[in-house]
Amino acid sequence: MDPRHIPVLLSETIEGLSLVPGDNAVDCTVGAGGHAEAILDRTSPDGRLLGFDLDEAALDAARSNLARFGSRAMLVCENYKDAGRVLQTFAFGPVHAALLDLGFSSIEIDDPARGFSFRADGPLDMRYDAKQALTAAEIVNGWSLDELAKILWDYGEERLARKIAAGIVQARRDARIVGTLQLVDVIAHSVPAYYRRGKIHFATRTFQALRIATNDELGNLRAALPALLDMLAPGGRLAVISFHSLEDRIVKRFFQEQLKEKKVSLRTKRPIIASAEEIKSNSRSRSAKLRIAIKI
Numbered sequence: 001m002d003p004r005h006i007p008v009l010l011s012e013t014i015e016g017l018s019l020v021p022g023d024n025a026v027d028c029t030v031g032a033g034g035h036a037e038a039i040l041d042r043t044s045p046d047g048r049l050l051g052f053d054l055d056e057a058a059l060d061a062a063r064s065n066l067a068r069f070g071s072r073a074m075l076v077c078e079n080y081k082d083a084g085r086v087l088q089t090f091a092f093g094p095v096h097a098a099l100l101d102l103g104f105s106s107i108e109i110d111d112p113a114r115g116f117s118f119r120a121d122g123p124l125d126m127r128y129d130a131k132q133a134l135t136a137a138e139i140v141n142g143w144s145l146d147e148l149a150k151i152l153w154d155y156g157e158e159r160l161a162r163k164i165a166a167g168i169v170q171a172r173r174d175a176r177i178v179g180t181l182q183l184v185d186v187i188a189h190s191v192p193a194y195y196r197r198g199k200i201h202f203a204t205r206t207f208q209a210l211r212i213a214t215n216d217e218l219g220n221l222r223a224a225l226p227a228l229l230d231m232l233a234p235g236g237r238l239a240v241i242s243f244h245s246l247e248d249r250i251v252k253r254f255f256q257e258q259l260k261e262k263k264v265s266l267r268t269k270r271p272i273i274a275s276a277e278e279i280k281s282n283s284r285s286r287s288a289k290l291r292i293a294i295k296i
C-alpha cells in the first residue's frame with residue numbers, strides 16, 4: 001500500500017458498512033485507495049467498487065494500490081457530486097455501500113506544488129481538480145474585501161476574518177499574492193502579536209477557508225448526500241468521515257432530516273471518533289468523525 005496516506009477510522013468504517021461478499025460499493029473519495037482496498041477485500045470474490053477522485057495524482061496511486069483487484073475496481077476522474085449520473089453510464093447495478101472520506105489526502109497536502117500547506121512554499125493553487133479554472137490565487141487576488149471576509153468567517157470560522165481580508169486587499173495593491181508563504185506573511189502582518197503566538201498556527205483557518213472555497217467543498221457535500229442516498233439499494237449503508245464542524249453539521253442535519261422522514265435508520269447516534277492509539281499514530285485522525293446511515 002502506498003504509505004503516503006494512512007486511511008482514518010479504517011476498521012470502524014469497514015465494520016460500520018457491514019460489507020458481505022458480493023456487495024457493490026461506491027468510494028466517492030478514493031484517494032490512494034486505503035479504504036477501497038479494505039472494502040474490496042471484504043466484498044471478495046466478486047463485489048465491485050466504483051472509486052471517484054478529482055485528482056489524477058490520487059487516482060494514479062489508487063490504480064497501483066488496487067491493481068490486484070483487476071476489473072472489480074473501477075476508477076473515474078469525476079466529482080462525487082455527479083455520482084448518480086456516472087453510475088448510470090457504468091450500469092453499475094445495486095449499490096450496497098457508499099463512503100465519503102472528506103477533504104484532502106496526504107498526497108495533496110505533502111506536495112508543496114499543490115499549495116495546500118502553509119508550512120512549505122508553493123503556488124497558491126489548492127485545486128483537487130487541475131482542470132478547474134478557479135485557484136486559491138484567483139480568490140485571494142480577485143475577490144472583494146467583503147467576499148474574502150465572508151469565506152474566512154464562514155469556512156474558516158476565523159474570528160479575525162475582516163482584519164485578515166483587509167490585510168490581503170492592502171497587500172495585493174502592491175503585488176499579486178501568488179505564493180503560500182507570501183500569503184502567510186500577509187496574514188502575519190494583519191493579525192496582532194498574541195494571535196501569531198496562539199496554539200494553532202495563525203494561517204490555519206485562512207488556508208482551510210481558501211481550500212473549501214476553491215473546491216466548493218460544502219456545496220459538493222450538500223449536493224452529494226441526497227444523490228448518494230437515492231442511489232443506494234434498500235438496506236444500503238452510507239458512511240461519511242468529516243474533519244471539521246462545518247462538514248459534520250451538514251451530515252448530522254441531513255441524517256436527522258432523513259430519519260424524521262423515515263428514509264434512514266442511524267447506525268451511529270453519536271459520531272465515531274478515533275481511538276487514542278490511532279490519534280497517536282496518525283494525528284490527522286484527531287478531528288475525524290464517522291457517521292453511518294442505513295437506507296430504509
Ligand SMILES: C[S@@+](CC[C@H](N)C(=O)[O-])C[C@H]1O[C@@H](n2cnc3c(N)ncnc32)[C@H](O)[C@@H]1O
Pocket residue numbers: 005006007008028029030031032033034035036052053054055058078079080081101102103104105128215220
Ligand atoms: C481524505 S482523501 C481520501 C483518502 C482515501 N479514503 C484513502 O484511504 O486513501 C479525500 C480525497 O477526496 C478527493 N476529493 C475531494 N473532493 C472531491 C470531489 N468533489 N469529488 C471527488 N473527489 C474529491 C481528494 O482529491 C482526495 O484524494
